[in-house]
Amino acid sequence: MELVPASELPENQPFGKLVARVGAAYSYVKRAIGFALKGKVAAKVTVPFNKEAMHLAGREYPGHTEILAEITSTQDYAM
Secondary structure: OOOOOHHHOOOOOOOOOOOHHHHHHHHHHHHHHHHHHOOOOOOOOOOOOOHHHHHHOOOOOOOHHHHHHHHOOOOOOOO
């Protein structure tokens, strides 16, 4: 199973420069949650990602917890 198609990875990303296209973390987190909800994976592990880049890409979440809560319609949650 290919989790991150090569076509979705940013090409020629300048080292140390923050741009919106690197904010793809939201897409990857959302895809992992989808795999878990469908029973295709037993667990989802989180790693640090650049939230400022994610915000530049138009996804204004503080982090993984809020993404998980929204996608799963969870009202009562905490980290």
